[in-house]
Amino acid sequence: MSAAERIYTLALGAARPVLPLLAHGNGKLARGLRGRQGVLERMERWAAVERDPERPLAWFHAPSVGEGLQARAAVDALRARRPDVQIAYTFFSPSAEAFARTVRADFADYLPLDLPGDVRRALDTLQPDVLAYSKTDVWPTLTRQAAERGIRLALLSATLPAGSSRLTGTARWLLAPAYRRLERVAAISSADAQRFAALEVPAERRTVMGDARFDQVWKRAQGVDRSSSLLRPFAGTGVPILVAGSTWPEDEARLLPAVRSCRDAGYALRLILVPHEPSPEHLQASETALDGLGLTHVRLATVLEGARAPEVVLVDRVGVLGDLYAVADLAYVGGGWGSAGLHSVLEPAAFGAPVLFGPQHANAREASELLEAGGAFSADTGAALEQYVRDLVHHEVRRTTAGDAAQAYVQAGLGAAERGAKIIEGLLDGGST
Numbered sequence: 165m166s167a168a169e170r171i172y173t174l175a176l177g178a179a180r181p182v183l184p185l186l187a188h189g190n191g192k193l194a195r196g197l198r199g200r201q202g203v204l205e206r207m208e209r210w211a212a213v214e215r216d217p218e219r220p221l222a223w224f225h226a227p228s229v230g231e232g233l234q235a236r237a238a239v240d241a242l243r244a245r246r247p248d249v250q251i252a253y254t255f256f257s258p259s260a261e262a263f264a265r266t267v268r269a270d271f272a273d274y275l276p277l278d279l280p281g282d283v284r285r286a287l288d289t290l291q292p293d294v295l296a297y298s299k300t301d302v303w304p305t306l307t308r309q310a311a312e313r314g315i316r317l318a319l320l321s322a323t324l325p326a327g328s329s330r331l332t333g334t335a336r337w338l339l340a341p342a343y344r345r346l347e348r349v350a351a352i353s354s355a356d357a358q359r360f361a362a363l364e365v366p367a368e369r370r371t372v373m374g375d376a377r378f379d380q381v382w383k384r385a386q387g388v389d390r391s392s393s394l395l396r397p398f399a400g401t402g403v404p405i406l407v408a409g410s411t412w413p414e415d416e417a418r419l420l421p422a423v424r425s426c427r428d429a430g431y432a433l434r435l436i437l438v439p440h441e442p443s444p445e446h447l448q449a450s451e452t453a454l455d456g457l458g459l460t461h462v463r464l465a466t467v468l469e470g471a472r473a474p475e476v477v478l479v480d481r482v483g484v485l486g487d488l489y490a491v492a493d494l495a496y497v498g499g500g501w502g503s504a505g506l507h508s509v510l511e512p513a514a515f516g517a518p519v520l521f522g523p524q525h526a527n528a529r530e531a532s533e534l535l536e537a538g539g540a541f542s543a544d545t546g547a548a549l550e551q552y553v554r555d556l557v558h559h560e561v562r563r564t565t566a567g568d569a570a571q572a573y574v575q576a577g578l579g580a581a582e583r584g585a586k587i588i589e590g591l592l593d594g595g596s597t
Contacts, residue, residue, distance in 0.1 A: 168338040169304050176279055195258035200274040204285050210271045211289045214250075220592050221250040223290060224267075225275060226298035228257040230377070230508065234321040235298040236267045237376040237383070241585035243268055249592065252290050256301065262483070278305045287313060294591045296320055296584075300330075307342040316591035318348040320584045321376045323529070324359040331362050340364045350587055352529070352580075373587065374580030375530075377510055381486075382574055385514035388490045395491055397467050403432045404493040404557050407517070409485045410440040410507035411498035415522065416450060418546035419496055422553045424457045427475065431557045435459075436488055438479040440498055440507065450478055485511070492517040494556050494563060500524050500542070509534055514574045518566035520552055539570025 165173075187197035215221070222242065226235040232255060239251055253269035254276075255261070264272040271290075276282040283305050294316045295306070300323060310317060329335050343349070343363040350373035351357035357370040390399065398405060408419055416437070426433045439446045447463070454461045454476055461476035464484075479488070489495060495512030499505050500522025509519045509531050523544040525531040534540035541556075543549035556563045 165308060166341045169308065169341060172304055172338055173280065176277070180277070180279065192258055196256070196274070199258050199261060200277070203274045203276050204282060204289070206273055207271065207276075207286060207289050214270060215289075215291065216250065217291060219248055219250050220246075220293040221252060221290060222294045222296060222588055222592065223252045223254070223292040224269070224296050224298065225254045225256075225301060225303075226260070227255060227301045228260045229263045231298040231301065231321075232260050232263050232267065233380045234376040235296075237380040237581035238296070238298075238320055238584035238588070239268055240383075241379075241581040242588055245585050245589055246592070252292065275303070275306075278303045280305055280309070283309050287315070294318065294588055296588055299323055302339060302342045302346070304338065304342045307345050311345040317346045318350065318587060318591060319343075319346050320350050320587070321373065321580060322349050322351040322360065323353075323356050324351075324363070325529075326355075326359065328359075331359070336363065347591065348587055350584060371587075373583040374577055376581040376584055377508075378574055378577035379579070379581035381508075381510045381514045382578055384486055385490070385511075388487050390490055392487070393468060394484060394487055397473055398434075398436070398491040401434065401473075403434050404563075405434045405436060405491050406494050406496060406553070406557075407436045407438065407485075407488050407492035407512065408496040409438045409489065409498060409512065411437060411496070412440055412502055412504050413446070413449060414502035414504075415496070415498040415500070416453060418501065418522070418543075418549050419553075420453055420457055420459065421546060422550035423476070424459060425550045426554055426557055427459075429554060431554060433475075433553075433557050434473065435476045436479065436491070437476055438485045438488060440504070442480050442482060447478060447480055454478070489515045489517060494518050494520065494553075494567075496520045506531055509540060510574060513539055513570035516567040516571035518556060518563055518570055520549065520556075522549075534570060534573055537569050537573040539566055539568075539573050541566075 183197055187194050224235045226232040251269045253267045253272040255264050256275050276286050292315055295310050296318045299321055330339055340363050343365050349360050349365050349370050352375045354372050357372050360370055423435050459476050460474035461478055463478050463480045465480055467473050467477055489512045492512055495517040497507050497509050499507045506521055506525040506528040512519050519540040521542055541552045543552055
């Protein structure tokens, strides 16, 4: 154990008695702490009945939903290649709790605390042959104990931006020993793979597999039922539909006037507005803004009850955005204004919709690549966003060309999940690939 890991373990151990006091309320930290309570007992109950020691087990860990999409694609590919393998799946963020139930894992739950006793108990229970992290998360204690037991270690769809805090200061000092223990770092790009050298991953352990999220969003797009009760009310209207996904108030302050401008210019357009957090407060604020602009609107629940969809449909639930992109002639992705961070542009692109977003997209590699491919447009002002919306609504050929470019970008990224599954299979079989 390195000096940094000793300090990390002591600090986390000292904080443990305080954690129950922080498990109150509805914040993400509190929900995560409550969800993690009893995870080791749940793990042991599953293992006592379901764990077959004659079968290999691959343990996948993804901290939240974005990384989970990558892991889920690799899990599906591994299932197809090796149906004999048992799979455990863990996550860190409470936002991934519902998502974890969609992963084809034999056991899925929160990651236990990264303390020696908890980790030892989890490894004793699951008896994994391979531990595969997704994208960035590498936990020091879990990685060290797994390596000491001879458990094969991998990081799939790995990314390490040039400005990552992991490359500097305390984070690098703490995490480098854990990354050094990984037997395979399969990066999204060659540039990412090269940067892992700074975390002491040898060149022979670094490779490029691509981003398994492309496979996941493409599979979902191909499987959407366009005749479902959710999508049927928006079919065959003859009016271009703009689906605005994961919006925040900062997005809506610029997007809604752009929709009003289209109407005033005589361009027919229907907006499906999907807030990132459809809380009563957010929905009410959105409705107030729509009223102020004179835009007629109803909530999705009303449309599903049979009401005719007016200019704007405000989505009042979670879990439907991925399907709603199927009816988009063009899409807007939220988070590009303010501090939220741009949400995923891959889902609408997979359906062949040109994608609009705000200026702050440095956190999203795919956004920059989609811009270069001609499948997206970034607006740095409300006026610029308004112009993009009007142009794409008015010029069908321009809209179709951009949508085709967006879909081609997603198709070009397919295959990473299969490459990731082959890496895990090789580690399971005792190889190094």
